[in-house]
């Protein structure tokens with residue numbers, strides 16, 4: 001993973017914004033448990049997905065972005081000192097992005113933790129979570145998929161980075177550059193271009209359906225201020241593309 005020079009890093013001081021403290025997971029938006037009615041997953045409102053339909057009241061049916069966080073379910077014994085068995089902040093980051101991005105849909109949190117099957121790899125292609133997600137992506141109302149992940153601070157110098165899976169990555173390239181420019185101004189650092197070469201099965205699936213795709217990795221422990229600025233930049237970039 002490439003780094004960036006110290007001269008570009010700017011201040012390392014943590015900025016916090018008391019108005020935007022920890023974003024709790026709300027049961028109605030990102031449930032921790034499964035309902036018995038599996039069919040409810042693709043109907044809104046439901047316990048499995050939540051729609052942010054934006055402020056405009058026009059009757060025009062807009063396409064939506066589906067936001068996923070496949071590694072956001074942590075094992076019961078999880079503590080921050082036991083490696084990286086899950087993306088512990090991806091769920092709350094996905095929910096914040098959902099709030100910031102009009103015409104987005106937050107797909108339900110996986111029931112099982114990553115050790116029982118990585119939901120972003122081909123091995124789980126038949127998992128019900130993946131099957132239902134493909135149904136949503138295949139629907140005529142899906143514009144794109146935003147796959148949200150997290151990494152422990154020691155694994156990269158970056159605050160965030162995008163991973164590209166699209167050989168014709170016009171959308172990803174635009175977003176990478178846009179977010180890079182917006183974030184550098186406020187001391188949040190990532191690479192200017194999306195990184196390539198890692199398998200992301202959710203994105204590969206979505207590309208089959210001609211969906212736009214983006215995968216974002218966000219440093220765990222980033223201040224609430226920086227998380228919000230980063231996700232605001234991403235939401236703005238999606239709207240501008």
Ligand SMILES: [Zn+2]
Pocket residue numbers: 071087148149150
């Ligand atoms: Zn992940």
